Amino acid sequence: MFLVRLKIKYLLRTALFSLLTIPLLSCSSHQKNIPVELGFQAQATTGEGAIWNSDTQTLFWVDIEGQKLYEYQPKTQSCNSWKFNQMISTVVPETDSSVIVALQNKIVRVYLLDGSTDSIAPIPDNAGKIRCNDGKCDPEGRLWVGTMGFGAPKGAGALYCVTGDGVVTEKLKEVTISNGIVWSLDKKYMYYNDTPTGKIARYRYNVQNGDILFDGIAVSIPEGTGAPDGMTIDNKGNLWVAQWGGYGVYCYNPNTGKLLDKIDVPAPNVASCAFGGENLDTLYITTARAGLSPEQLQQYPLSGSLFVSVPGERGIPANRFGK
Numbered sequence: 001m002f003l004v005r006l007k008i009k010y011l012l013r014t015a016l017f018s019l020l021t022i023p024l025l026s027c028s029s030h031q032k033n034i035p036v037e038l039g040f041q042a043q044a045t046t047g048e049g050a051i052w053n054s055d056t057q058t059l060f061w062v063d064i065e066g067q068k069l070y071e072y073q074p075k076t077q078s079c080n081s082w083k084f085n086q087m088i089s090t091v092v093p094e095t096d097s098s099v100i101v102a103l104q105n106k107i108v109r110v111y112l113l114d115g116s117t118d119s120i121a122p123i124p125d126n127a128g129k130i131r132c133n134d135g136k137c138d139p140e141g142r143l144w145v146g147t148m149g150f151g152a153p154k155g156a157g158a159l160y161c162v163t164g165d166g167v168v169t170e171k172l173k174e175v176t177i178s179n180g181i182v183w184s185l186d187k188k189y190m191y192y193n194d195t196p197t198g199k200i201a202r203y204r205y206n207v208q209n210g211d212i213l214f215d216g217i218a219v220s221i222p223e224g225t226g227a228p229d230g231m232t233i234d235n236k237g238n239l240w241v242a243q244w245g246g247y248g249v250y251c252y253n254p255n256t257g258k259l260l261d262k263i264d265v266p267a268p269n270v271a272s273c274a275f276g277g278e279n280l281d282t283l284y285i286t287t288a289r290a291g292l293s294p295e296q297l298q299q300y301p302l303s304g305s306l307f308v309s310v311p312g313e314r315g316i317p318a319n320r321f322g323k
Contacts, residue, residue: 032311032312034264034311035309036264036265036307037307037308037309038302039072039284039306040070041302042304042305042306043289043304043305044289044304045063045064045288045290046065046066046290047062047063047271048062048090048134048230048272049061049089049090049135049230049272049286050272051091052274052280052317052318053093053318054317054318055093055096056096057278058072059074059274060099061272061286061306062088062091062101063088064088064089067083067085067086068081068083068084069082069088069091069110070306071112072284072306074276074277084103086104087103087104089103089104089131090102090133090143092135092136092137092319092320093318093320094320095320098110098111098112099112102145104125104131104132105123105125105128105132106121106123107143120162121162121166121168122168123145123162124147126156129149130148130149130157131147131148131150133145133147133148133178134146134178134179134181135181136318137319137321138210138319139319140207140210140323141320141323142163143161143321144171145159145160145178146158146160146175146179148175148176148178152176153176155173155174155176157175157176157178158173159171159172159192164321164323169210171210172212175194176194177195177196178194179195179229179231180228180229180231180242183205183233183319184205184233184237185233185316189205189254190203191203191218191254193231195244198221198228199217200219200231200241200254201216201217201218202215202218203215218239218252218255219241219252219254219257220257221250225243225250226244228241229243229270229271230242230273230286232273232275233315234313234314234315235280235313235315236313238313239253240283240311242285242286244269245269246270247264247270248262248264248265248270249262249283249285250263251311251313263283263311265285265287266307267288267300267303267305268296269290269303270285270287271286271288273285274318275314275315275316280314280315281310281313281314282308282310283308283309283310284306284308285308285309287302287306287307
């Protein structure tokens, strides 16, 4: 009888332990403890727009409020920089000597050798109340760039498409904070996030004419992990999402919405990420100091810097402007 009671007690304790540990196991099973290192120490207010230029073998990124374009040189772990008189929020490659950037209310070409610029197209700014935010080129070389209102009033922004000849077309209305945008490997879908929604939307995408049609939610960001900001896609079709307030980059399967991996970053506000390097197997991650309290800045002094990680996956070459 004693042995029976002892066995029952043991089984109950085992069952209780299993119940207590199941959530922990399910939450941590995706983790691979992917290391992250400091790439370039900076104090960017909002480090954004990370993108790899395969022609120059360098990473471009921006500090929005700091009005700076950066070019990170991996071999020397240093940055070239260009200063503007407006906020700068997006950069995409064009050639080995030029890039396309979104300034506060216009798209311009920047010649890297001397810093001179050509104007490509104006972007509606509602009498100075709206500014450009994140963007990328689609597989046909069209630049998609979103906007947001100062102070992020709900629905004040939009998503635009800019062609090589400077034609601007509005694609989405009533966007609050237009952010990460990528296209599926088969060029049939576009993934896009309006940050405050906490979701990554999927759109059917027509590569010939650039038309899009809402096709549902690909990923709902788990509560307590921040909000979706910039993102990139790997060569398996999975999304790597920088999460503002989420202390990291999160990897999702867009077909199932499942969280696959996370890279912990020593900064609360992670703003963008891009695969780069000779084999496109290095993930570059930008962060921000914006929105942090003095206590948080003291605890996370590297906020605003560029970080580097090798997650064991590879990206795809960035689409260039004008193709």
